[in-house]
Amino acid sequence: MAALGSTLASFGESLSIVDRDGEQSYVALDGAANAVAAALVDAGARPGSVVASVCPAGRWWLAGTYGAWRAGAVLLPLEASHPPAELRHPVTDSGVTHVLCTAESAELANELASFTNAQIVDVREVVAAGSSEKLLEISDDGDAMIVYTSGTTGLPKGVVHTHRSLGAQCSAMVEAWAWTAADRIVCVLPLNHVHGLVNVTFTSLSVGAVLETPGHFDALETWERLASGDITVFMAVPTIYSRLVRAWLDADDETKARWSSRAASLRLMVSGSAALPVSTLEQWREISGHVLLERYGMTELGMVLGNTLDRRVPGHVGWPFPGVEVRIVSEDIVNVPDGDVGELLVRGTQVFSRYLNRPDATAESFVDGWFRTGDVAQQTPDGYRLLGRASVDIIKSGGEKVSALEIEEVFRTHPAIADCAVVGLPDEEWGERVAMAWIADSGDRPTDIEFRAWGKERLAPAKVPFDYLCISELPRNPMGKVTKAAVKELFG
Numbered sequence: 001m002a003a004l005g006s007t008l009a010s011f012g013e014s015l016s017i018v019d020r021d022g023e024q025s026y027v028a029l030d031g032a033a034n035a036v037a038a039a040l041v042d043a044g045a046r047p048g049s050v051v052a053s054v055c056p057a058g059r060w061w062l063a064g065t066y067g068a069w070r071a072g073a074v075l076l077p078l079e080a081s082h083p084p085a086e087l088r089h090p091v092t093d094s095g096v097t098h099v100l101c102t103a104e105s106a107e108l109a110n111e112l113a114s115f116t117n118a119q120i121v122d123v124r125e126v127v128a129a130g131s132s133e134k135l136l137e138i139s140d141d142g143d144a145m146i147v148y149t150s151g152t153t154g155l156p157k158g159v160v161h162t163h164r165s166l167g168a169q170c171s172a173m174v175e176a177w178a179w180t181a182a183d184r185i186v187c188v189l190p191l192n193h194v195h196g197l198v199n200v201t202f203t204s205l206s207v208g209a210v211l212e213t214p215g216h217f218d219a220l221e222t223w224e225r226l227a228s229g230d231i232t233v234f235m236a237v238p239t240i241y242s243r244l245v246r247a248w249l250d251a252d253d254e255t256k257a258r259w260s261s262r263a264a265s266l267r268l269m270v271s272g273s274a275a276l277p278v279s280t281l282e283q284w285r286e287i288s289g290h291v292l293l294e295r296y297g298m299t300e301l302g303m304v305l306g307n308t309l310d311r312r313v314p315g316h317v318g319w320p321f322p323g324v325e326v327r328i329v330s331e332d333i334v335n336v337p338d339g340d341v342g343e344l345l346v347r348g349t350q351v352f353s354r355y356l357n358r359p360d361a362t363a364e365s366f367v368d369g370w371f372r373t374g375d376v377a378q379q380t381p382d383g384y385r386l387l388g389r390a391s392v393d394i395i396k397s398g399g400e401k402v403s404a405l406e407i408e409e410v411f412r413t414h415p416a417i418a419d420c421a422v423v424g425l426p427d428e429e430w431g432e433r434v435a436m437a438w439i440a441d442s443g444d445r446p447t448d449i450e451f452r453a454w455g456k457e458r459l460a461p462a463k464v465p466f467d468y469l470c471i472s473e474l475p476r477n478p479m480g481k482v483t484k485a486a487v488k489e490l491f492g
Contacts, residue, residue, distance in 0.1 A: 003138040003163045005066035011208040018212040019058025032127045036067025039126035047072035053100040054080040057213040064100035072136040074143045079192040140164040149299040158356030168349035169302030170203040172321040181208035185233040188217040219247035227262035235270040237399025242429045264289040273399030274431035300352045316383040324348040344377040345370040392484040395424035400462035416444040435467035
């Protein structure tokens with residue numbers, strides 16, 4: 001299996017990327033990646049070095065990513081809009097040696113580099129210099145990328161993927177969703193999660209398709225691209241589809257008709273990263289003529305289950321992707337009869353290598369070579385259904401998976417808070433919204449706005465609670481553990 005990015009030059013002068021700087025061909029992207037690889041090697045990068053990227057979405061991010069791999073390094077993609085305090089843990093935990101940036105993210109890069117005395121490489125500058133050298137042979141089993149995901153412990157865990165596991169994920173999606181070089185996709189998803197990273201970016205470029213990266217999501221801009229006649233594939237989280245529905249409802253009749261008729265020409269629209277409300281699915285079908293293809297995956301696994309091009313059942317996430325094996329088991333890890341509920345286990349080439357620096361967590365996540373997802377599932381004649389998470393401390397909000405325990409640890413440092421409990425409340429737009437019940441440590445009673453402002457300085461936006469409830473004590477079980485179901489009830 002060829003390493004991702006190793007075949008860029010084979011697509012020649014065909015268009016690879018459209019970003020804020022214009023258009024770039026595959027052969028130009030290939031040359032830029034070689035220049036970054038040479039600069040990293042000159043700066044001391046060695047096989048296994050961890051290279052963080054805070055480049056903006058587009059050609060500079062791609063050149064940095066493929067260049068890091070060609071230097072034998074491991075990529076750590078970071079979200080440049082997050083505060084440095086949020087990024088300190090992944091940078092220090094992974095031992096970052098180099099930080100890739102452009103001028104617009106240089107200030108953040110300098111702050112992150114100071115955490116580990118890393119060296120900074122300005123991708124735009126080194127590409128302009130245009131140097132290159134003989135590239136390393138990349139092993140399929142070598143580490144390729146670390147993506148941090150919130151687990152049931154307070155701090156996020158680094159999920160390590162190899163070149164082989166990433167390649168298997170892309171190959172499965174190419175086969176299942178019939179990707180070709182004739183496709184064109186617009187990426188409105190962040191590049192620090194597998195949805196935007198693998199499903200949209202790496203998969204499209206692995207077949208020679210065109211990738212558009214505006215670098216942000218704007219509902220009106222996205223509608224205009226969907227109605228342009230250029231785009232063939234679109235992927236987003238349910239929250240984005242909800243916002244697109246709202247924008248359509250707010251438009252005048254002429255605009256509605258134009259958007260709807262032209263969006264119908266896309267061959268595929270996919271929704272994932274959170275449960276899709278049936279109401280949103282139905283609204284989108286009425287507006288665009290598309291039945292959104294729902295699928296299920298995880299940071300550790302890539303895509304696992306998906307509806308097919310030919311069959312899509314609302315409320316179901318379909319069948320295993322090519323090369324993926326699944327089981328549903330009871331608490332004692334025995335297969336349950338079809339139709340019964342149990343934990344979903346997964347096996348296949350696309351499964352991650354390990355949790356970085358967490359051998360115990362890695363061992364606990366596998367049983368006889370099968371990865372334990374912690375998700376409760378059921379197999380039906382219409383495909384698999386996901387019924388929820390085994391852990392109540394994982395919240396999915398707007399496609400982001402966040403740890404309630406991590407948020408609690410941060411907010412317990414607030415001077416007004418003696419203790420707190422974070423839960424996810426059902427929300428039509430966000431899937432779940434983060435809420436916090438808290439016990440006052442003094443007479444100070446910050447407002448919700450003040451709490452959110454404080455949280456945004458320390459956490460990624462998706463982790464900052466929307467709702468705050470001051471209570472006298474937290475509900476606990478006889479063992480002293482906070483009962484999250486009872487906390488949810490407090491919010492009515």
